[in-house]
Amino acid sequence: MDQDFSIKPVKKLIYILNRYAKNSEEHFFHVINLLYEIADAGVEIALVIEKCKDDPQINHPNIQVIAQKKSGKISRPLELYSILNGLAKKGFSKVFIRISSFAALTAIAVSITGTLEVYYWHSGTVKEFNDSLPFGRKKIMNYLKSTLPFNLVKRFTTWFVTGPESMKAYYSDVCGVNASKILILYNDIDLKRFNRSDNKKALKQKLGIEESKKVILFVHRLSSVRKSLFYMPYILQEFYKGSFDNYIAIVIGDGGEKKELQDIVNKAGLQDKIKVMGGMPNNVIQEYYKTADIFINPTFTEGFPRVLIEAMAVGLPIITTNAGGIGDILGEKQLQFMVDKNDRDDFANKLKALASNNQMQKELSDENLTRVVRYSTEVVAQMYINIIFGN
Structure with missing residues (x-):
């Protein structure tokens, strides 16, 4: 019998992290540990950090860190577009974005060429709050900064990722996301760090x-x-x-x-x-x-x-x-x-x-x-x- 010497395709993933700081109060701190676990399974990861205050000091052969240097409202998306386009040329065809709608829109712009699949993660019942705001400057600014970008992302992202299970119905029925492209993914917890104390x-x-x-x-x-x-x-x-x-x-x-x-x-x-x-x-x-x-x-x-x-x-x-x-x-x-x-x-x-x-x-x-x-x-x-x- 002939042996199959074909090479299995390498799994490659771009993960866009909105921001990172060693002493941050936010849950983005959890992401690094999760990426280590994914990389240990043989996935090559390009970690792109939009706003990087501290060096995450990642030492894993399957993870490369790309910290954005630009901070302007126009220069940062342009820089991100260039980074994603360059990674796509190196064989990265999947990009995962958590919450950041502007990063997602940039990735969607790159995906127009057919070189990227965009996975956008979002979970939160904030539509009712946004809708309840009285008409005025705050509502207009909220629409421009939050509602409008989200509406564009939900329409054009390849996949809309959320969790837990009941959030699929919320995004489909309340927010108008196409149910056929909604995927379920859980948040994770490091059980080595979070566990019951004996003292x-x-x-x-x-x-x-x-x-x-x-x-x-x-x-x-x-x-x-x-x-x-x-x-x-x-x-x-x-x-x-x-x-x-x-x-x-x-x-x-x-x-x-x-x-x-x-x-x-x-x-x-x-x-x-x-x-x-x-x-x-x-x-x-x-x-x-x-x-x-x-x-x-x-x-x-x-x-x-x-x-x-x-x-x-x-x-x-x-x-x-x-x-x-x-x-x-x-x-x-x-x-x-x-x-x-x-x-x-x-x-x-x-x-x-x-x-x-x-x-x-x-x-x-x-x-x-x-x-x-x-x-x-x-x-x-x-x-x-x-x-x-x-x-």
């Missing part, structure tokens, strides 16, 4: 948290899009009307509503119970998760919140609203602590009930630790390969 005492001492206190943790951007001030500090004020002086609440996150939240907390005299910490570098955020006892996620708009799988990986019981695709992420028991996003009183009541029930906390913790494995970096890296390269 809360030492971590609390390091972070200046009183050892005797139990911790309610919130991690997210504080913004009008998520209606942060609708939920907080109201939920926590209602919670502290009960006998829960053994709990403190730690609120981590920056954003437009952070200062106002701090002012409300101070005016209510709750600064000893509610600690508004501001933003925290993502590369150390796991330490706060590991000191916590309950995680809360009150939000009005959402897609696939990475903070939930971070909390699950550390074994935290969770109370959350039902925004976006959250219901797909959680297990059966944990879904009992998901409330309607309009009902902040139910949220407060669920928090009181969970804080009073140690057995339920343990059951939710065990369920989350088991379920979160499906979102591990190793599993999601294989999802990337299967979706993009079809094997």
Whole structure:
């Protein structure tokens, strides 16, 4: 029998990262670890960073880093076009873009020649917020900066990637994305970095948290899009009307509503119970998760919140609203602590009930630790390969 000496095509992927900084509060920090896992599987990756503050110090034979040097509104897209065109000539035919619609539009422009397939990832129920803005300068600027670019991308991208599963119906039915080109892809979590701590005492001492206190943790951007001030500090004020002086609440996150939240907390005299910490570098955020006892996620708009799988990986019981695709992420028991996003009183009541029930906390913790494995970096890296390269 004749042997087949044909060479298997090399898998090549361009990954466009919107920005990178070593001490960034954003979840882009996670991407590097994911790309290592994909590269370990034999994929050659060209990592293009639009805004690069620090050298990511990647040392992998299958990953090359291209940091853009231009910063102008016209010069940066032109530079990116040149980079993508050059990579296409070197055999790169697939480009993955996360969230950045302007990078996606640049990639789409290159794809007109037929040399690139564009995979654009987006997950978030923000259309209702955009539509609700009263007509005026803010709405016009939001349309030009966000809505119009998104509408162009959804029309012309080769593939529209989102997750979890229910977000496909949202983008198809609400946002008008062609359902036939929607692909499902999960966010990932590094289970080596996010895991249950055996020594809360030492971590609390390091972070200046009183050892005797139990911790309610919130991690997210504080913004009008998520209606942060609708939920907080109201939920926590209602919670502290009960006998829960053994709990403190730690609120981590920056954003437009952070200062106002701090002012409300101070005016209510709750600064000893509610600690508004501001933003925290993502590369150390796991330490706060590991000191916590309950995680809360009150939000009005959402897609696939990475903070939930971070909390699950550390074994935290969770109370959350039902925004976006959250219901797909959680297990059966944990879904009992998901409330309607309009009902902040139910949220407060669920928090009181969970804080009073140690057995339920343990059951939710065990369920989350088991379920979160499906979102591990190793599993999601294989999802990337299967979706993009079809094997």
